[in-house]
Amino acid sequence: MMAHYEQCAAEGCTRRPRRRSRYCTTHYDRIRRNGSPHGRAIRKHELKPWRDIAAGWIGRNADHPAVVEACGYLAGLLEPTAGARFLGSEFDRLRSAGVTGADMLAAVIALWAWAEATGGRGIDDRCFDVNLGRAVLRCARQRIVSRSKSGKPDHKRVTGNHAGALGEELRLALGALPLVAAQRIVEEALGPERTRDRIREAMTEPFKSATDTD
Incomplete structure (x- = not known):
């Protein structure tokens, strides 16, 4: 006898599974198209x-x-x-x-x-x-x-x-x-973009003034 599932097996999905599947129709179709219940096609x-x-x-x-x-x-x-x-x-x-x-x-x-x-x-x-x-x-x-x-x-x-x-x-x-x-x-x-991002992030650190000592 085939097991009966009350909820789709995809993480975070509460829909009922389609017949003879562990997944709801939406996630079943995604698996067929993209190989994963949460996957997508890269355009x-x-x-x-x-x-x-x-x-x-x-x-x-x-x-x-x-x-x-x-x-x-x-x-x-x-x-x-x-x-x-x-x-x-x-x-x-x-x-x-x-x-x-x-x-x-x-x-x-x-x-x-x-x-x-x-x-x-x-x-x-x-x-x-x-x-x-x-x-x-x-x-x-x-x-x-x-x-x-x-x-x-x-x-x-x-x-x-x-x-x-x-x-x-x-x-x-x-x-x-x-x-x-x-x-x-x-x-x-x-x-270059990543370098700018790192510099921008580093700029949040205060610079030393002329009166600062080590």
Whole structure:
């Protein structure tokens, strides 16, 4: 006999769970979309500034062995016989749009940079993987938009499970490279601002006057 739950298992939620689930409809849908009951999708406008900076960083370090290997691995995913079968149509879309390994790596680094700069608010590990997979698959939409028969944009949402599986594979395969790159570009982008913040905070301490003695 299946257990019956009186309250949604999501922290802070008092709604009743949906049938055959530990979560209410709202949190169940969030898990399906984002991999976590409290997770969210990171919007492309949040990542675009970091994607542009990451693309510049990749260009400056294009001959670095780690960057070469990473771009080669990502480009290899676009080969017809290489990509995850459950995302075959999405990889076809990337290939048709002319997306490169460097484009995909920029998307990966952009998400890490966003997390580094913001502290990754509201994003746990599973939700990060889902957003990582979607950030890479979204590369095609930066270049082309397919249309349905009605003429409307044909954007089929990839399930959280599929995007998360791709994101986990990318995170494990690319290792520390995206994090190291993200830390450097965030420091380059926000270094002066952070210095100003530290100085402003330090200014609350009183300065010594000419009459002060040690």
